[in-house]
Amino acid sequence: MNGPDPIEKSLFEVPPQAEQERMVEAILFASAEPMTLAQITGRMPHGCDPAEALVTLMRRYEGRGVSLTRVGDAHAFRTAPDLGHLMHLEATEHRKLSRAAIETLAIVAYHQPVTRTEIEEIRGVAVSRGTVDQLIELDWIRFGRRRMTPGRPVTFVVTEHFLDHFGLESARDLPGLKDLRAAGLLDNRPLPGAMTPPDDDDGQTGQSELFED
Amino acid sequence: MNGPDPIEKSLFEVPPQAEQERMVEAILFASAEPMTLAQITGRMPHGCDPAEALVTLMRRYEGRGVSLTRVGDAHAFRTAPDLGHLMHLEATEHRKLSRAAIETLAIVAYHQPVTRTEIEEIRGVAVSRGTVDQLIELDWIRFGRRRMTPGRPVTFVVTEHFLDHFGLESARDLPGLKDLRAAGLLDNRPLPGAMTPPDDDDGQTGQSELFED
């Protein structure tokens, strides 16, 4: 029970940077899930600021068998992808996703926030409830904010777990996103003459606007 | 998934030592169990000898936030012992005792030694086991001697810790009924048909009066 010690000590001095780095290392190593800066800070003695430690730590693990990766706002230690073949025993059997599920996932990722109707428009076919459920269950997509259009439809966005699973720092790092946007393929182009209401969003930026420059 | 490559390659050349170290690092990181040398060797490309890699790796993690430790004849990464305190979150929560608990405590204090049946008689309601347990856990009451009556029921008395907490020298110092009435604590009897008794917020005066004589 060295409970009160670190807290009391922290009232007097903040641990030196090297010590903070060790702490961040221990905290992140211990967690299988990515941890946000706030979560890390919450675990450290009062007065610590792990942001700098994260930077030095990331550098320290560069090229190692384990690396410190960014996942959205969070960080996690992950084995280097080039060593994956050594871990085949740890590999978890993934349920094979249906084509519909894979495509729906990609559409959510590239078009988020996206409504079910929009997904159906893109795929040209109804999205079955099971497909969406499966992706939600995998914690790869989740409900986003409602669209401020008639009917206030819900939108879908990808989760941090999705980023973690596919080794993406952020949704902006999706492969080919820039090209798709440049080609106008992420635009919500309504059918000419169709009565689609103008998509006056409440300022939500979709993936097509993510790279406003 | 570059599965076959390294294996085939390994038939021809053994990875350099630095690479083997990376491999051992990743394997131990991802493993759900501590791994023996034989198990690690089994995971690595043919011709590797992880013993040396283990030694260098162990040295590499010396003084870090995690360390490579021996567990029996196996190896595993573990949080550095001096950082163990980061692995638990201490949270203290202050809560008011429930009405049942404070009433039970009061009865024990005023009537000790008192049996559960007597407590129930005085309170007019059953005393739950949880209430008694809580007070015992708080070390405010404890079991006293058994009553020499049929059934030999256990009695409850207040503890030293109780006296300490409430600033009393002995249970006899508890203000008597008379003092309570004099302090106005017994006055606010609810009038028939009245709502709840006014929460005697002249409590401060009450208490100071109590200690006057």
Next chain:
Amino acid sequence: MPEPLPEDWTQPPRSPTERLADEALIVDVDGFEGPLDLLLMLSRSQKVDLRRISVLQLAEQYLVFVNRAQALRIELAADYLVMAAWLAYLKSRLLLPPEPGDAGPSAEDLASHLAFQLERLGAMREAAARLMGRDQLGRDFFARGIPETVERRKTTTYTATLLDLMRAYARIRTRDEFRPYAFDRENVFTMEQALERLRALIGHLGDWSDLVSFLPEGWDASPARRRSATAAHFAAVLELAKRGDVSLRQSETFAPLMLRRKDGA
């Protein structure tokens, strides 16, 4: 609506290989994820960039496909037939010069939108493939195998003060006193006592005097005793006034209650 399919889809004589390909397609009909998917597949046979695709030709291909499926009595889902009807309409619009006064989008706009949809679907499909081809957690890279669980030690401190304790006890005892109203005689001054005292005192009463001045000694120290004595004396003077022994006077509400002996009493 899909029934009277336009008559102009009459097929040119087809080579056996083409026919085989067609049949393969038709057998595969369950494998398509809707009409757009089918169109995308058909468009691939044009072997051009989707942007330069001939929508007219694509419409024809689609209609042929649907017709053959129907000829083979393969049941097509409604949306395939809806698409067929729409493509038939589009095809006729593309072939005929626009009628004067034709409102709405032009046939070219509709065609280019269809091309856009196909291109977008194709792009999403490639994106999906690229996504699934990425290194994946639990397959190509791994999280810590022995996560160290963070122990949440929640210490709950219960607080209670002596006052809480006494209040609780008082509460219980007060409840008790509802039943047999056991008087604490020591601290209660009864009206009978007050009457007796006052009767003895008013004989000596000259001018108006404050009721409070009649309170017995030792009863003004504690509020409870004081209250009890005041109430008893108040009730007693009311009784005396009723009998005509004393006069009462009060200048305003809550002002001191004054009394004096009634003349002639």
